[in-house]
Amino acid sequence: MTRPRSLFDKLWDQHVVAEREGEALLYIDRNLVHDGSFHAFTQLAREGRKVRKPKQTFATADHYLPTVGRERGIAGITDPEIRGMLELLEHNTRQNDILHLGIGDPRQGIVHVVGPELAITQPGLTITCGDSHTSTHGAVGALAFGIGASQLKQILATQCVWQKKPKTLRIVVDGRLQHGVGAKDVILAIIAKIGTAGATGHSIEYAGSAIRAMSMEGRLTLCNMSIEAGARAGMIAPDDTTFQYLAGREFSPKGEDWDRALAWWQTLAGDDGVALDREVHLDADALEPTITWGTTPEEALPVTARIPAAQDLQDADKRAHAVEALRYMGLTPGTAITDIAIDRAFIGTCTNGRIEDLRAAAAILKGRKTVVPAWVSPGSTQVKRQAEVEGLDRIFVEAGFEWRDSGCSSCAAMNGDSVPAGLRCASTSNRNFEGRQGKGARTHLMSPAMVAAAAVTGHITDVRKLLG
Amino acid sequence: MFVSFWAETMTPFTRITAVAAPIDIANLDTDKLIPARYLRKLRSVEAGYDPWLFYDMRFDAEGRERPEFMLNQAPYRNARILVADVNFGCGSSREGAVYALMDYGFRAVIAASFGDIHYANAIQNGMLPVILPQPVCRALRDQLREKPGAELSIELESQIVTDTDGATHRFEIDAVYKERLLKGLDEVGLVLQYLPEIEAYEARRHAQYPWLA
Numbered sequence: 001m002t003r004p005r006s007l008f009d010k011l012w013d014q015h016v017v018a019e020r021e022g023e024a025l026l027y028i029d030r031n032l033v034h035d036g037s038f039h040a041f042t043q044l045a046r047e048g049r050k051v052r053k054p055k056q057t058f059a060t061a062d063h064y065l066p067t068v069g070r071e072r073g074i075a076g077i078t079d080p081e082i083r084g085m086l087e088l089l090e091h092n093t094r095q096n097d098i099l100h101l102g103i104g105d106p107r108q109g110i111v112h113v114v115g116p117e118l119a120i121t122q123p124g125l126t127i128t129c130g131d132s133h134t135s136t137h138g139a140v141g142a143l144a145f146g147i148g149a150s151q152l153k154q155i156l157a158t159q160c161v162w163q164k165k166p167k168t169l170r171i172v173v174d175g176r177l178q179h180g181v182g183a184k185d186v187i188l189a190i191i192a193k194i195g196t197a198g199a200t201g202h203s204i205e206y207a208g209s210a211i212r213a214m215s216m217e218g219r220l221t222l223c224n225m226s227i228e229a230g231a232r233a234g235m236i237a238p239d240d241t242t243f244q245y246l247a248g249r250e251f252s253p254k255g256e257d258w259d260r261a262l263a264w265w266q267t268l269a270g271d272d273g274v275a276l277d278r279e280v281h282l283d284a285d286a287l288e289p290t291i292t293w294g295t296t297p298e299e300a301l302p303v304t305a306r307i308p309a310a311q312d313l314q315d316a317d318k319r320a321h322a323v324e325a326l327r328y329m330g331l332t333p334g335t336a337i338t339d340i341a342i343d344r345a346f347i348g349t350c351t352n353g354r355i356e357d358l359r360a361a362a363a364i365l366k367g368r369k370t371v372v373p374a375w376v377s378p379g380s381t382q383v384k385r386q387a388e389v390e391g392l393d394r395i396f397v398e399a400g401f402e403w404r405d406s407g408c409s410s411c412a413a414m415n416g417d418s419v420p421a422g423l424r425c426a427s428t429s430n431r432n433f434e435g436r437q438g439k440g441a442r443t444h445l446m447s448p449a450m451v452a453a454a455a456v457t458g459h460i461t462d463v464r465k466l467l468g
Numbered sequence: 469m470f471v472s473f474w475a476e477t478m479t480p481f482t483r484i485t486a487v488a489a490p491i492d493i494a495n496l497d498t499d500k501l502i503p504a505r506y507l508r509k510l511r512s513v514e515a516g517y518d519p520w521l522f523y524d525m526r527f528d529a530e531g532r533e534r535p536e537f538m539l540n541q542a543p544y545r546n547a548r549i550l551v552a553d554v555n556f557g558c559g560s561s562r563e564g565a566v567y568a569l570m571d572y573g574f575r576a577v578i579a580a581s582f583g584d585i586h587y588a589n590a591i592q593n594g595m596l597p598v599i600l601p602q603p604v605c606r607a608l609r610d611q612l613r614e615k616p617g618a619e620l621s622i623e624l625e626s627q628i629v630t631d632t633d634g635a636t637h638r639f640e641i642d643a644v645y646k647e648r649l650l651k652g653l654d655e656v657g658l659v660l661q662y663l664p665e666i667e668a669y670e671a672r673r674h675a676q677y678p679w680l681a
Contacts, residue, residue, distance in 0.1 A: 017665050022644060042510075056680075056681075082508065132559065147585065147588070148563035148588060150563060150593065151592060157659075158656060158659040159666065161659070230555070261679070421529075
């Protein structure tokens with residue numbers, strides 16, 4: 001009898017080309033690059049190498065792309081450094097015959113939104129990208145992980161990378177999520193429970209009835225933030241939700257290939273009774289809308305809670321961190337989270353820039369007005385068009401949101417969409433680190449519906465009170 | 469056969485004795501190591517990433533040094549070893565964080581744990597990540613504050629850190645990473661030795677799943 005294998009085992013075993021002393025040479029099916037990937041191309045050119053498999057490499061402009069004023073293309077970008085980044089990507093992709101979804105392409109978008117949306121991302125594949133949120137793609141049942149510039153260069157040159165096999169962690173979320181509670185709340189609650197280093201050295205598999213019931217968009221949100229718990233990879237066994245999502249998309253297999261793919265994908269789920277190295281359980285019914293109050297994603301609490309005092313925390317390291325976080329965030333212990341006033345609201349990113357996220361926010365905004373400056377940057381140009389077809393853009397605009405173009409925008413603030421120092425932003429992004437949205441900016445992470453609720457009330461609000 | 473004509477880019481790491489600087493912050497993320505707004509800078513031998521290292525902690529809003537930050541204090545200015553806490557380099561995959569540390573002059577970081585991607589990036593660039601237990605890291609930082617400008621020694625071959633009192637602390641590192649650092653091996657070369665295996669794998673996989681080619 002053969003040993004039962006997990007989803008991770010099956011993905012890993014399938015991609016091992018060679019092994020040496022505790023490391024495997026993994027074959028990479030899909031390598032994704034973006035406008036921040038220039039170091040890898042520069043090194044590659046310096047060594048006189050070319051991209052070995054251009055057809056397995058895909059590029060999109062996202063990190064540096066402005067979210068307004070794109071009508072004139074790259075030439076219309078006034079900041080010379082930002083223009084330079086976009087020109088570099090265009091040059092590097094042209095030199096190497098790589099498909100480039102750049103400014104003006106109707107398929108342009110954030111790399112982790114575009115991959116699944118075009119079905120470049122498929123079950124059973126290994127996927128790499130020079131970005132830590134590459135864990136997103138694991139939601140379809142792939143092994144996807146972020147890498148730095150050096151490893152990106154190696155993959156461009158060889159289509160392979162040496163990797164040490166990670167340990168495995170299964171996170172089981174059973175039960176039913178309450179109305180107004182979604183994938184973002186689940187992942188914030190998970191990170192609050194296990195910590196930002198809770199899954200370091202591990203690949204996470206999400207399982208349980210609440211995960212099975214989640215849409216593809218929700219699963220992508222969940223896997224996206226695996227890295228915020230320290231895991232390079234997060235994954236979910238592919239099922240009918242996955243297959244229905246992928247069917248008919250631009251790069252998904254067609255005709256007979258689709259039938260072959262489906263037969264293969266249906267074998268990927270973990271075998272019955274397979275144990276992972278660790279297991280953590282969460283009760284979906286008990287989860288509430290969750291937000292971060294501090295400066296790491298683990299400093300998160302239900303919206304019904306109060307800001308903790310540092311001395312109330314058990315762990316000495318967490319206490320020390322909380323003192324600094326409360327100072328940076330300008331918060332007083334004991335304050336009800338719903339009494340925290342906000343100055344900005346931002347919806348978008350690879351975490352929460354998909355159509356379902358925009359629908360959830362629009363449902364709250366309909367017939368209401370934002371009281372703070374607020375903007376939406378859809379996760380991709382296709383998401384933007386879809387939202388316009390559904391009339392969501394009008395709801396956002398009538399509520400007072402700016403309806404922008406697609407890019408990473410104010411998540412990493414690399415394109416200039418930053419939050420001014422000292423101001424507090426309700427944000428659907430993934431990192432609340434000091435200075436992440438701009439020097440001195442204060443970030444509270446939450447779901448799109450929660451950002452919408454905060455935008456219309458001017459303070460953090462339990463979205464369940466605004467739901468009909 | 470491990471010697472290859474590709475081997476070039478990386479300086480081998482064998483041992484270092486140098487001034488060490490303590491930094492107490494747990495979960496020190498790569499956004500702190502280099503804020504995102506500097507990642508658009510091109511990097512060359514003449515213009516490294518050292519000006520952006522710890523930028524928002526090192527400098528105030530007007531770009532003046534913050535005197536309380538340790539790298540702005542005379543004894544630590546020439547530090548080549550950093551002693552940190554848990555989960556050093558978590559967050560963004562930006563290799564710019566390693567470039568900034570190395571261009572400043574750091575060759576090794578001692579911490580209780582590292583973010584996985586940052587750890588891999590350090591190895592790739594010939595910077596040694598040393599993992600020691602959290603109480604040892606804390607004790608080392610205390611020593612360095614008591615004796616500002618004191619030196620630590622790290623020898624990779626024996627996997628030993630010698631502290632300012634002469635006490636030794638053994639650390640663990642995977643054999644493959646150790647070999648790569650000691651020899652300064654170029655990883656593309658290490659991969660391309662397996663080119664026949666890669667091509668055979670590719671042929672099999674793409675015959676089986678032709679839409680992936």
